[in-house]
Structure formats: C-alpha cells, structure tokens
Amino acid sequence: MTVTSDTGAAADGGSVENEGPPPARFAYERHTWKEIAYLLSGLPSAIVGFVYTVFMVATGVGLSVTVVGLPLLALGLAGSRQLGRWERLRARGLLGVRVEEPSPLARHGGDGFFGRVWAGLKDPVAWRSVLYGFIRLPLAVVGFTVTLAGLFVLWPVLPYVVRGMTNVDRALVRSLLSPSDELERRIAELESDRGVVVDTAAADLRRIERDLHDGAQARLVALAMGLGLAKEKLLEDPDAAAAMVDEAHGEVKLALQELRDLARGIHPAVLTDRGLDAALSSVASRCTVPVQVTVDLADRPAEAIEGIAYFTVSELLQNVSKHARAGQASVDVWRNDDRLLIQVQDDGRGGASAESGSGMAGLAERLGAVDGLFVVDSPPGGPTVVTAELPWRDRTPRA
Incomplete structure (x- = not known):
C-alpha cells in the first residue's frame, strides 16, 4: 500500500512521501478549514453510506435463499465499492490523504453472469467498504457535533481537536479503503x-x-x-x-x-539465428567508438526477453554514439539466478539521466513493463554505467 500526502509536493512537480499536513496552530489555516469541512460534510455522507449498507446487506442476505438474493447482494457490494471510491476522493481533496485506487474487480469465477456474481460476492474491497460504512457513522456524528459546537465554544483550541479527529479518519481510510494487500498493489502496477x-x-x-x-x-x-x-x-x-x-x-x-x-x-535475423552474442557484436560494430562485448550465457532466454535485451543495448549504444563523447565502451551480459543482467559502460562526459522526457526514461518504462529494472549512474564528467535487469524465462523449444 502506498500512501502519500499532496501537501508536500516537490518543487519540480513530483510527488514525495511525507508525514502529513503541517502542525495544527491556533490561527486557522487553509488545512484547518479543509479538516473542518471534512468533518461537517462527513455526517451526511456517513448517513447515506450507513443507510445504503444496512439496506443492501439486509435485502441481499434476507433474499439469499431465493434466486435473486445473491445477485442483489453482489450488485449492492458493487455499489459499496463506489461509495468507498467517493470517500477516498473526499479524503484526498480535504485531508490530503492519497490512497491508491484498488484494481478493477477480477472475475475469478469465470465469464458470464454467474462469474460476475461470484466475483462480486468475493470482492474484499467491497466488503471492507461495507465495514467502513458501519464504523464511519458514529465517528461522523461525534465529529460533526464537536466541530459545530467548537465553532462557537472551542474556537481557540478547535484546530487541535479537529486535527485529532481527522487523524482517526485518516487511519480509517488507509486501513479499510486502500488496496487489499501486496497482490492488489502489484495488479495495479501491472495494469x-x-x-x-x-x-x-x-x-x-x-x-x-x-x-x-x-x-x-x-x-x-x-x-x-x-x-x-x-x-x-x-x-x-x-x-x-x-x-x-x-x-x-x-x-x-x-x-x-x-x-x-x-x-x-x-527484429534482426542475426538475433533469431545466432543469439545475443552475435547480434550485440553486430550492433557494437556500428557504434562510433570501440565497444567490447562480453556475453556469458549458457542458454538463450525466451525470444521476448532476448529481443528486449537486444533493443535496450542497441539504444544505449546509439546514445553513446550521439551524446557521450566517449573514447570506448563495453557491454556485459550475464545471468544471475532468475535474472538476465545487462551493463553498458562508457568513459564519456556523463550527465545521462532517466528522468521523464528523456530516451532513458522510455527504456526504464519498457523494462518496468516486463518486471525489469533500469538504473543509470552517470555523474557529470563520467563515466556512465547503465545497469538493466530482466526476468529470465526459458526459451520454448520450436516444434
């Protein structure tokens, strides 16, 4: 689960993890007013969620002995999923709590009507939204009452009271409305x-x-x-x-x-016919600087992995030719357990980066899409060392 706050965004526009909103003070700041708005709007939102949850559970469970009971319950759980999404949006906008959206509902029960019903009934995200709907109402009543009264009675200390109550809500959102587990997070990444x-x-x-x-x-x-x-x-x-x-x-x-x-x-013919060693040597021969190629592989990886490795090295050597101003370069490829490792070095001017918008960033995205890694070490003045990792998959024998 990844939880970040939007209140400490980096100056360059990137998101960074932080400890949450700034400390509460006697003077009412923008964050304090947002927290007050969250608590005051929480009661009507919690009432809607609680009434819907009770009606949905009572109707679905009560009719579960009939043909329509379970489909109605699955439909109601889908609605609870949407209520959970609304609460995540409300917490993100008013409390600065960013929680990853859960992955779409997977149909592990198969396709068709019964597959959708079964997948809906087993949906952990929806059931945790149901639990959130039950727990949230009493907290919302307390939060609304104390906040409304505090605007007239507890004005000097209200920011501290509001902060304490919204911290409880932050914890509740993170624990019940976040993706289920590491598998959920991984599914979201793969999507x-x-x-x-x-x-x-x-x-x-x-x-x-x-x-x-x-x-x-x-x-x-x-x-x-x-x-x-x-x-x-x-x-x-x-x-x-x-x-x-x-x-x-x-x-x-x-x-x-x-x-x-x-x-x-x-897809070069030499790669298909003779493998990475010959194909990378062919690429190196077209580089504008001398390149030493060392490929230490007892077996050939799967064709898709082999192709990604080839084009990764090819693009890196093109960068060496165009931008590095290097005198020499080297390419090393080897296997370590279930990973294929690639390292391309040059003695050029350095300064290469995998930041967004660069060619290196495109390579990092492509490798990340197949569960790979891409690391650039290129201080100003050089040398530049680029390390790439790919999952090793055995080659399927041709019929």
Whole structure:
C-alpha cells in the first residue's frame, strides 16, 4: 500500500512521501478549514453510506435463499465499492490523504453472469467498504457535533481537536479503503505497465508505417515510374532507356537497404539465428567508438526477453554514439539466478539521466513493463554505467 500526502509536493512537480499536513496552530489555516469541512460534510455522507449498507446487506442476505438474493447482494457490494471510491476522493481533496485506487474487480469465477456474481460476492474491497460504512457513522456524528459546537465554544483550541479527529479518519481510510494487500498493489502496477506496453507498441507501429511510407514505398513508386518511362523509350532512344534502367537499379539497391534497416529495427535475423552474442557484436560494430562485448550465457532466454535485451543495448549504444563523447565502451551480459543482467559502460562526459522526457526514461518504462529494472549512474564528467535487469524465462523449444 502506498500512501502519500499532496501537501508536500516537490518543487519540480513530483510527488514525495511525507508525514502529513503541517502542525495544527491556533490561527486557522487553509488545512484547518479543509479538516473542518471534512468533518461537517462527513455526517451526511456517513448517513447515506450507513443507510445504503444496512439496506443492501439486509435485502441481499434476507433474499439469499431465493434466486435473486445473491445477485442483489453482489450488485449492492458493487455499489459499496463506489461509495468507498467517493470517500477516498473526499479524503484526498480535504485531508490530503492519497490512497491508491484498488484494481478493477477480477472475475475469478469465470465469464458470464454467474462469474460476475461470484466475483462480486468475493470482492474484499467491497466488503471492507461495507465495514467502513458501519464504523464511519458514529465517528461522523461525534465529529460533526464537536466541530459545530467548537465553532462557537472551542474556537481557540478547535484546530487541535479537529486535527485529532481527522487523524482517526485518516487511519480509517488507509486501513479499510486502500488496496487489499501486496497482490492488489502489484495488479495495479501491472495494469499501468500494460498501458505502457500498448502505447509503446502503437508508437512502434506508427514508426514502421512512417518509415515504409516515406522510405521504401516512395522509392519503389519512383522505381516503377522510371521503369515505365524506360520501357517507352526503349525503341526510340535505347541510350536514354539504358540510363533510366541503370538509375532504377540504383534505386532498387537503396530500397533493399532501407528494407533491411527496417527489418533490423523490428527484429534482426542475426538475433533469431545466432543469439545475443552475435547480434550485440553486430550492433557494437556500428557504434562510433570501440565497444567490447562480453556475453556469458549458457542458454538463450525466451525470444521476448532476448529481443528486449537486444533493443535496450542497441539504444544505449546509439546514445553513446550521439551524446557521450566517449573514447570506448563495453557491454556485459550475464545471468544471475532468475535474472538476465545487462551493463553498458562508457568513459564519456556523463550527465545521462532517466528522468521523464528523456530516451532513458522510455527504456526504464519498457523494462518496468516486463518486471525489469533500469538504473543509470552517470555523474557529470563520467563515466556512465547503465545497469538493466530482466526476468529470465526459458526459451520454448520450436516444434
């Protein structure tokens, strides 16, 4: 479970973990007024939640002996999930408590109507929202009463009283309305990573389409037109036709080279046929600085992992060629238990970063999407050491 507060956001816009809102003071500040608003609005919200919860549980359990009872209970639990979401939003806006949203309801009971019903009945997030609805009402009554009276009677010490009561609410939200456990958190991360993979795949498809349209396709169209003109001039001006054919031959060579480069960018044949050692040596040979490649693998990993490792090293060596101003570089690849490790070093100027917006950040996202790690150590002046880890998966034998 990750809980952060929005009151201590970093100056650069990033989120940081902190201890909560600033200390309560006699002078009423913005945070104090938000806490007062939270406690005063808590009573109507708690009444709605309590009435809904009692009605839903009583109706669902009372009719559970009939055909419609359990589906109604599952539907009611889905509503409790939404009430929990509303309480998280209220706590986030007024108390500065940020709690990760639970993952969507998983249908472990299978597809179809009964699968949805069974998944709803087993939903731990919904049942904890039900418990929150029962517990919250008496606390809301006390909070509303004390706060309202305190605005007229306890004005000097009200900020301290309000802080104490809202701290109880903070703890309640964190314990009952947060994702269930580590598995819930991991599911949420994987869903986010899936979005990264989809976006990356879409971007790669657009790049391939653009390269085909602007490169090889344009050359082939020009080639077809040139050959058509050469055919017309073949009888009346053989020399001009021969020159056109010679020019078309050159266009064919360029088009083939562009197609080879495009195919290498999708998945190089040398990687499929000979593995990482040969493929990375081929990439290193195109780098503008000398690169020493060492691959210590007794077996080949799964094709997907092998491909990610190849393109990671390829992009890192491109960065070395374009930006590092290095004299030499090295690539080391080895296996450690169930992890594939990659380390790329150069003696260049340093200053590389995996912050958002950089090419390194894109690599970090891609590796994170497959449960990998990406670490950049690049102080100003160098050297730069980039370490990447990927999960090792055995290669599936081909039929």
